Amino acid sequence: xxxxxxxxxxxxxxxxxxxxxxxxxxxxxxxxxxxxxxxxxxxxxxxxxxxxxxxxxxxxxxxxxxxxxxxxxxxxxxxxxxxxxxxxxxxxxxxxxxxxxxxxxxxxxxxxxxxxxxxxxxxxxxxxxxxxxxxxxxxxxxxxxxxxxxxxxxxxxxxxxxxxxxxxxxxxxx
Numbered sequence: 115x116x117x118x119x120x121x122x123x124x125x126x127x128x129x130x131x132x133x134x135x136x137x138x139x140x141x142x143x144x145x146x147x148x149x150x151x152x153x154x155x156x157x158x159x160x161x162x163x164x165x166x167x168x169x170x171x172x173x174x175x176x177x178x179x180x181x182x183x184x185x186x187x188x189x190x191x192x193x194x195x196x197x198x199x200x201x202x203x204x205x206x207x208x209x210x211x212x213x214x215x216x217x218x219x220x221x222x223x224x225x226x227x228x229x230x231x232x233x234x235x236x237x238x239x240x241x242x243x244x245x246x247x248x249x250x251x252x253x254x255x256x257x258x259x260x261x262x263x264x265x266x267x268x269x270x271x272x273x274x275x276x277x278x279x280x281x282x283x284x285x286x287x288x
Contacts, residue, residue: 117178117179118146118178120147120181120182121131121182122185123152124183124228127232128236129261144167147159148160154262165193169197179242181223181239183227184229188204191204191224191286200221202223217251218256
């Protein structure tokens with residue numbers, strides 16, 4: 115599988131580690147930077163490129179996923195999620211890595227380089243890459259709603275259960 119990586123200075127050490135680890139695991143690793151340590155670098159520059167490459171590969175039928183890394187992983191996830199077709203998940207445990215793939219068919223994983231050890235984060239990435247999407251109908255439906263909103267800007271319809279009964283008034287109901 116092709117794995118696109120992008121980070122900022124806080125994720126550089128893990129990104130460099132993952133480049134070797136991914137190749138050792140039989141993956142094709144593509145480095146979108148940074149390539150040198152710069153405490154003033156901007157994560158969108160690198161994470162957007164990694165996410166764009168994942169989206170482009172997947173649209174061409176290439177098996178590809180992405181990894182974005184920062185201090186907390188929050189900004190990197192937000193950047194990746196700005197790219198059409200990307201579902202980036204912030205992962206902080208093996209369970210969140212599994213659920214990101216099984217339930218959300220996430221195609222980019224975001225990890226916080228200052229939140230975990232290199233071994234922990236490597237394991238999160240390993241689990242993420244190894245876990246397939248479940249294909250369960252409710253998950254497919256939800257992802258479809260997100261994709262539709264992304265392309266049309268139209269909100270999905272409310273389910274009948276949301277329309278039943280009175281809507282609580284926050285000013286009068288306790």
